[in-house]
Amino acid sequence: MIVPDLLRDTLSLVLCGTAPSRMSKEAMAYYAHPGNIFWKTLFDVGLTPRLVAPKDYAALLAWDIGLTDLNKTEWGADSDLSTAGFDVPAFREKMRRHRPRVIAFTSKTAAAHFFGRKSLSYGLQPETFFESAVFVVPSTSGRARNYFQIEHWRALADFIASLR
Secondary structure, eight states, X not given: OOSOOBOOTTOSEEEEESOOOHXXXXXXXXXXXXXXXXXXXXXXXXXSSSOXXXXXXXXXXXXXXXXXXXXXXXXXXXXXXXXXXXXHHHHHHHHHHXXXXXXXXXXXXXXHHXXXXXXXXXXXXXXXXXXXXEEEOOOOSGGGGGGOOHHHHHHHHHHHHHHO
Protein backbone atom coordinates (compact mmCIF):
# COMPACT_ATOMS: atom_id res chain seq x y z
CA MET A 1 0.00 0.00 0.00
CA ILE A 2 1.56 3.26 -1.15
CA VAL A 3 -0.69 5.76 0.66
CA PRO A 4 -2.78 4.30 3.49
CA ASP A 5 -6.56 4.36 3.34
CA LEU A 6 -8.32 7.05 5.33
CA LEU A 7 -11.45 5.14 6.30
CA ARG A 8 -13.72 4.48 9.24
CA ASP A 9 -17.28 3.28 9.64
CA THR A 10 -20.28 5.30 8.42
CA LEU A 11 -18.47 8.25 6.82
CA SER A 12 -20.62 10.69 4.88
CA LEU A 13 -18.30 10.52 1.88
CA VAL A 14 -15.47 8.34 0.61
CA LEU A 15 -13.53 9.78 -2.32
CA CYS A 16 -11.88 7.09 -4.42
CA GLY A 17 -9.14 7.80 -6.94
CA THR A 18 -7.29 5.55 -9.35
CA ALA A 19 -3.77 5.42 -7.84
CA PRO A 20 -1.26 7.86 -6.34
CA SER A 21 0.87 10.02 -8.60
CA ARG A 22 4.65 9.88 -8.33
CA MET A 23 4.57 12.98 -6.11
CA SER A 24 1.86 11.50 -3.88
CA LYS A 25 3.94 8.34 -3.54
CA GLU A 26 7.00 10.36 -2.53
CA ALA A 27 5.00 12.56 -0.12
CA MET A 28 2.95 9.60 1.19
CA ALA A 29 -0.08 11.87 0.82
CA TYR A 30 -3.13 11.97 -1.42
CA TYR A 31 -3.26 14.45 -4.35
CA ALA A 32 0.18 15.92 -3.55
CA HIS A 33 1.15 17.17 -7.02
CA PRO A 34 1.05 20.99 -7.00
CA GLY A 35 -0.82 20.96 -10.32
CA ASN A 36 -3.65 18.90 -8.85
CA ILE A 37 -6.57 21.09 -7.71
CA PHE A 38 -8.20 18.43 -5.51
CA TRP A 39 -7.70 20.24 -2.19
CA LYS A 40 -8.72 23.63 -3.63
CA THR A 41 -11.82 22.03 -5.16
CA LEU A 42 -12.90 20.46 -1.84
CA PHE A 43 -12.64 23.90 -0.24
CA ASP A 44 -14.21 25.81 -3.15
CA VAL A 45 -17.35 23.62 -3.18
CA GLY A 46 -17.70 23.63 0.62
CA LEU A 47 -16.78 20.03 1.40
CA THR A 48 -14.08 21.38 3.74
CA PRO A 49 -14.27 24.64 5.73
CA ARG A 50 -10.61 25.41 5.06
CA LEU A 51 -7.96 24.60 2.50
CA VAL A 52 -6.15 21.41 3.52
CA ALA A 53 -2.53 20.66 2.61
CA PRO A 54 -1.91 17.18 1.15
CA LYS A 55 0.28 16.18 4.12
CA ASP A 56 -2.66 16.96 6.42
CA TYR A 57 -5.11 14.71 4.56
CA ALA A 58 -6.11 12.89 7.78
CA ALA A 59 -7.91 16.11 8.80
CA LEU A 60 -10.70 15.08 6.41
CA LEU A 61 -12.01 12.64 9.01
CA ALA A 62 -13.10 15.65 11.09
CA TRP A 63 -15.51 16.50 8.25
CA ASP A 64 -16.66 12.89 7.82
CA ILE A 65 -14.70 12.35 4.59
CA GLY A 66 -12.48 9.38 3.77
CA LEU A 67 -9.98 8.64 0.99
CA THR A 68 -8.80 5.57 -0.88
CA ASP A 69 -7.70 4.44 -4.34
CA LEU A 70 -8.79 1.48 -6.44
CA ASN A 71 -5.17 0.63 -7.21
CA LYS A 72 -3.28 0.40 -3.91
CA THR A 73 -0.11 -1.25 -5.27
CA GLU A 74 0.97 0.94 -8.22
CA TRP A 75 1.56 4.63 -8.80
CA GLY A 76 1.75 6.97 -11.76
CA ALA A 77 -0.41 8.16 -14.62
CA ASP A 78 -3.47 6.08 -15.49
CA SER A 79 -1.75 4.92 -18.68
CA ASP A 80 1.12 3.47 -16.58
CA LEU A 81 -1.13 1.29 -14.41
CA SER A 82 -1.83 -2.39 -15.03
CA THR A 83 -5.38 -3.70 -15.14
CA ALA A 84 -4.38 -6.29 -12.53
CA GLY A 85 -3.46 -3.51 -10.07
CA PHE A 86 -7.08 -2.40 -9.77
CA ASP A 87 -8.43 -4.49 -6.90
CA VAL A 88 -12.16 -3.91 -7.23
CA PRO A 89 -13.10 -6.85 -4.94
CA ALA A 90 -10.95 -5.42 -2.11
CA PHE A 91 -12.49 -1.96 -2.60
CA ARG A 92 -16.01 -3.42 -2.59
CA GLU A 93 -15.23 -5.26 0.65
CA LYS A 94 -13.91 -2.06 2.28
CA MET A 95 -17.04 -0.17 1.27
CA ARG A 96 -19.30 -3.02 2.41
CA ARG A 97 -17.53 -3.06 5.78
CA HIS A 98 -17.39 0.73 6.33
CA ARG A 99 -20.77 1.63 4.74
CA PRO A 100 -20.22 5.27 3.71
CA ARG A 101 -23.32 7.22 2.78
CA VAL A 102 -21.75 8.29 -0.52
CA ILE A 103 -18.89 6.91 -2.63
CA ALA A 104 -17.47 9.35 -5.19
CA PHE A 105 -14.97 8.30 -7.82
CA THR A 106 -12.60 11.15 -8.59
CA SER A 107 -12.16 10.11 -12.20
CA LYS A 108 -14.00 8.24 -14.90
CA THR A 109 -11.08 5.79 -15.01
CA ALA A 110 -11.65 4.69 -11.41
CA ALA A 111 -15.41 4.53 -11.94
CA ALA A 112 -14.99 2.50 -15.16
CA HIS A 113 -12.93 -0.10 -13.31
CA PHE A 114 -15.49 -0.26 -10.49
CA PHE A 115 -18.52 -0.57 -12.78
CA GLY A 116 -16.77 -2.67 -15.43
CA ARG A 117 -17.85 -0.37 -18.25
CA LYS A 118 -16.40 2.67 -19.99
CA SER A 119 -19.62 4.51 -20.78
CA LEU A 120 -20.29 6.69 -17.75
CA SER A 121 -21.69 10.12 -17.05
CA TYR A 122 -20.57 12.48 -14.33
CA GLY A 123 -22.85 12.97 -11.35
CA LEU A 124 -25.08 10.73 -9.28
CA GLN A 125 -25.22 7.22 -10.72
CA PRO A 126 -28.44 5.20 -11.01
CA GLU A 127 -26.74 2.29 -9.21
CA THR A 128 -26.08 2.19 -5.49
CA PHE A 129 -23.60 0.02 -3.66
CA PHE A 130 -25.31 -1.51 -0.62
CA GLU A 131 -26.85 1.65 0.89
CA SER A 132 -24.18 3.97 -0.55
CA ALA A 133 -25.07 6.46 -3.27
CA VAL A 134 -22.41 6.56 -6.00
CA PHE A 135 -21.09 9.67 -7.76
CA VAL A 136 -18.55 10.21 -10.51
CA VAL A 137 -16.75 13.56 -10.56
CA PRO A 138 -14.08 14.84 -12.96
CA SER A 139 -10.43 14.29 -12.18
CA THR A 140 -8.65 17.24 -10.57
CA SER A 141 -5.30 16.21 -12.04
CA GLY A 142 -3.48 18.77 -14.14
CA ARG A 143 -3.38 16.16 -16.92
CA ALA A 144 -7.18 16.14 -17.03
CA ARG A 145 -7.72 19.91 -16.81
CA ASN A 146 -9.49 20.00 -20.20
CA TYR A 147 -12.23 17.75 -18.78
CA PHE A 148 -12.59 19.41 -15.38
CA GLN A 149 -15.94 21.00 -14.55
CA ILE A 150 -16.46 22.19 -11.00
CA GLU A 151 -20.25 21.94 -11.39
CA HIS A 152 -20.09 18.18 -10.86
CA TRP A 153 -18.14 18.68 -7.65
CA ARG A 154 -20.70 21.29 -6.53
CA ALA A 155 -23.48 18.77 -7.19
CA LEU A 156 -21.64 16.26 -5.00
CA ALA A 157 -21.24 18.83 -2.21
CA ASP A 158 -24.92 19.79 -2.44
CA PHE A 159 -25.92 16.12 -2.29
CA ILE A 160 -23.78 15.58 0.83
CA ALA A 161 -25.28 18.71 2.44
CA SER A 162 -28.78 17.40 1.73
CA LEU A 163 -28.03 14.28 3.78
CA ARG A 164 -27.35 16.25 6.94
